[in-house]
Amino acid sequence: MSGWEAAADLVVVGSGVAGLTAALDAAEAGLRVVVVTKDSADAGSTGWAQGGVAVVLGDVAGDSVAAHVEDTLAAGGGLCDPAAVRAILADGPAAVARLRARGARFDGPDARPDRTREGGHSAFRVVHAGGDATGAEVERALVAAAGDRRLPLLTGHVAVDALLDARGTLAGLAVLDDAGRPGVLRTPAVLLATGGYGQLYASTTNPETATGDGVALALRAGATAADLEFVQFHPTVLYTGPAVGRRPLVTEAVRGEGAVLRDRTGRAFMAGVHPLADLAPRDVVSAAISRTLAESGAVCVFLDATALPGFGRRFPTVTAACRAAGVDPTTEPIPVTPAAHYSCGGVVTDLHGRTGVPGLYAAGEVARTGLHGANRLASNSLLEGLVMGERVVAAVLGDRAAGRPAPGPAVAPPPAVPIAPRGVVQRAMTAAAGIGRSASGLAAASDVVEAATALSVPCDRAGVEDAALTLLAQAVLAAAGGRTESRGCHLRTDFPARDDTWQRESLPIGLDATGRAVVLPALATTKGSAA
Structure with missing residues (x-):
């Protein structure tokens, strides 16, 4: 890809809670960091979160991190990674304290913020801000902190592809600006913090930015995704x-x-x-x-x-x-x-955000850490973003200290990718892959998307997003078709019962030789994600 070039120690794609937390930590650690976002810095999903942050601060009688863990495991329908749940929730209080130190203000006295309770929680443990504007306050505080540190923010740029060297190690990131002009950020480390893929559906709580770009980019780079069939629909829109x-x-x-x-x-x-x-x-x-x-x-x-x-x-x-x-x-x-609300699955990572591609990390809704399983517990998402944003930076620093070889020259990825019209994808997914799915409906939706798909070279943000939605439709349909049971937020009308032969087994998704999303050999939740 011709055009401008720049270099950084870490490129963060996305400016939500996970991305900005990581970017701030990285800058404080002395890394040259650039934040890339396809819209304004505050246009992602974080700002729309209403309920709050689920966290045990130790001042609610009868509540404990252990109880929070049990509630999370119960909501996750047997597919959570217990080690991941324990580790992430245990780090929550310190992560919230650091967020408050960066300027976030929660409702109630500083010494004891107000708490509310949400679905699946056994205690009043959700801290909130502005009544029901918690995400907006978290976003405000982090954007302000980024401004105070003068973090380089590359707004109006969409990430197109991870650039890899001949060994499959990350060497950079290809981007397009709003006018379709290309650029390359040379870097040994990219953090995907791009959010979910709610725009796969006609009706969603997600903003227009939630088009699955990060999952698609990671899959094309050779990473694995899992639990993509578990799309959580918020009950009350x-x-x-x-x-x-x-x-x-x-x-x-x-x-x-x-x-x-x-x-x-x-x-x-x-x-x-x-x-x-x-x-x-x-x-x-x-x-x-x-x-x-x-x-x-x-x-x-x-x-x-x-x-x-x-x-x-x-x-x-x-x-x-x-x-x-x-x-x-x-x-x-x-x-x-x-309405479609949250993507419980995503790019498979360990507990420091590492994917299967050296140098490529993921955190927040784009990632699958094992915290959410088959159904996310309410208000665990902002907490995960805070914790995993910090953990990724620790991993980047550790990988640098370990002396990983510098990436070689980047090998250009194929320019053309499968793209179907967005409206076709959204109508097919809404009709067949919402609440209530069947083999016949999923197959019909796959046929509709396939018939409308053609190879094309994305030349602007809309093209990149449509390519991502097309790939995510394939991936979600493959995963939903492969899970022949009902569990969590995956409801099969032709397999209405939970089948515990599926217990603790996630369906990993990767790309075959033709670039099509397919189900790979089974991934046990007790392996890998707790590394």
């Missing part, structure tokens, strides 16, 4: 009619503080579905809502928060979204439906 694109989220903390889900007759339908009723894990609640809608023919259910005192003060973001849609949540139930 504000329903305003049939819509495409990002939809307003109604945070789980609303149910945590007493709101009740009701069908159109007013029946509280979660009673008897799960011991935690409305506070059951997200996969359980989303599936129950989908069943209720299918049985009743209704287009939405209702979240009744009318009995909650001070709703507008506690949940200002939700209140503003409701009122913009003509709903007053203090006097009438909120119409809600599920």
